[in-house]
Amino acid sequence: MFELNSKRLPRHVAVIMDGNGRWAKKRLRGRIYGHKEGANSARDIVTCSRRLGIPYLTLYTFSKENWNRPQTEIKALWGLLERFLKSETPELIEQEISLRHIGDLQGIPPKMLKTLRTTEELTARFDKLILNLALNYGGRQEVVQAAKLFAADIASGLIGPGQITTEMFSSYLYTSDCPDPDFVIRTGGELRVSNFLLWQIAYAELYFTEILWPDFREADFMEALREFQSRERRFGRTGEQVRTSIENGVELGIQSGR
Numbered sequence: 001m002f003e004l005n006s007k008r009l010p011r012h013v014a015v016i017m018d019g020n021g022r023w024a025k026k027r028l029r030g031r032i033y034g035h036k037e038g039a040n041s042a043r044d045i046v047t048c049s050r051r052l053g054i055p056y057l058t059l060y061t062f063s064k065e066n067w068n069r070p071q072t073e074i075k076a077l078w079g080l081l082e083r084f085l086k087s088e089t090p091e092l093i094e095q096e097i098s099l100r101h102i103g104d105l106q107g108i109p110p111k112m113l114k115t116l117r118t119t120e121e122l123t124a125r126f127d128k129l130i131l132n133l134a135l136n137y138g139g140r141q142e143v144v145q146a147a148k149l150f151a152a153d154i155a156s157g158l159i160g161p162g163q164i165t166t167e168m169f170s171s172y173l174y175t176s177d178c179p180d181p182d183f184v185i186r187t188g189g190e191l192r193v194s195n196f197l198l199w200q201i202a203y204a205e206l207y208f209t210e211i212l213w214p215d216f217r218e219a220d221f222m223e224a225l226r227e228f229q230s231r232e233r234r235f236g237r238t239g240e241q242v243r244t245s246i247e248n249g250v251e252l253g254i255q256s257g258r
Contacts, residue, residue: 004052004222008229010182012056013049014204016196017042019188019212032076037214039084048218050095050129052225056178057131058102060196064138067107081135082112089119096128102174103137104145130178137174139198146172146199175200183228185221187213205231 017038024034042059049057061081067074085099092099099119108116116135149172153159159168170176180200184193189210193201207224209216 004225005229006053009052009054009225010205010228011054011179012058012181012183013054014058014060014181014184014197014201015045016060016184016186016188016194017213017216018186018190020214022188023212023214031073032080034214035077035080039080041213041216043088044217045221046097046129046131047095048221050097055127055130056181057129058134058175058178058181058197059132060134060137060194062103062135062137063195064104064136064141065195078109078112082109082115085112085115085119089122092119092123092131093126096126097131098123098126098129099131099133101135102132102142103135104141105136108136132175132178134196137196139193139195142174143199170199173199180204182233183207183224185209185224187211187216203233205233 020034020038021031022034023037024031027033045059046057062077066077069077089099101116101120105113116133146169150159150164150169154161170180175197180202181197181204184196184201184204185207186193187209189208189212191208193206205228207227209220209224211220
């Protein structure tokens with residue numbers, strides 16, 4: 001097992017936090033118990049990312065599809081998220097972590113939305129770590145929303161229909177001021193991306209683990225990062241080109257142009 005190379009850490013890690021319900025069921029407890037313990041894992045990963053100097057972290061917290069769950073669970077989950085944000089805001093400020101929301105505002109319960117906006121405002125000036133919470137988020141919905149905004153700018157004459165590029169389109173996404181994720185982690189054993197950052201993860205390295213989210217802690221995160229650093233990221237180039245560039249001190253990568 002090799003040590004992490006601080007110069008080869010991902011700039012942006014995105015995490016699909018899966019397995020809370022199954023973790024609780026194994027312990028003959030309700031699903032909310034699993035969500036509560038999962039919040040501790042989230043705290044661990046945020047703290048570790050800040051210490052390592054990873055500049056961007058996105059956590060898939062509540063998807064558009066999660067509205068299909070039982071209403072009792074949905075209500076309890078939003079209440080848990082609201083309390084978690086309130087309790088963690090002082091720590092975010094102390095660690096100079098900026099919290100941002102990505103997703104649809106419509107539908108978020110008013111109390112939760114107020115807490116979310118307050119935390120965003122209190123941490124907006126920080127840049128040690130940008131922590132994106134994907135709340136009420138769906139990747140396809142994000143692309144459709146971006147297309148609508150782009151079409152509106154064409155209709156108003158701000159841009160021409162022939163001017164679109166991938167970089168320009170990216171500027172209409174929720175993550176317009178973030179680099180695309182280099183690394184996507186999914187816990188819980190499922191092998192899919194579940195409508196998460198579909199545009200942004202085109203060149204991301206994917207990492208799947210059987211570990212259920214409440215059990216995924218700092219040691220597991222470090223192991224995932226070691227796996228990331230063991231991979232050769234070619235972006236369409238040959239392995240020889242990549243190795244030559246690394247030897248010459250040239251960093252390879254495809255960003256979204258923002």
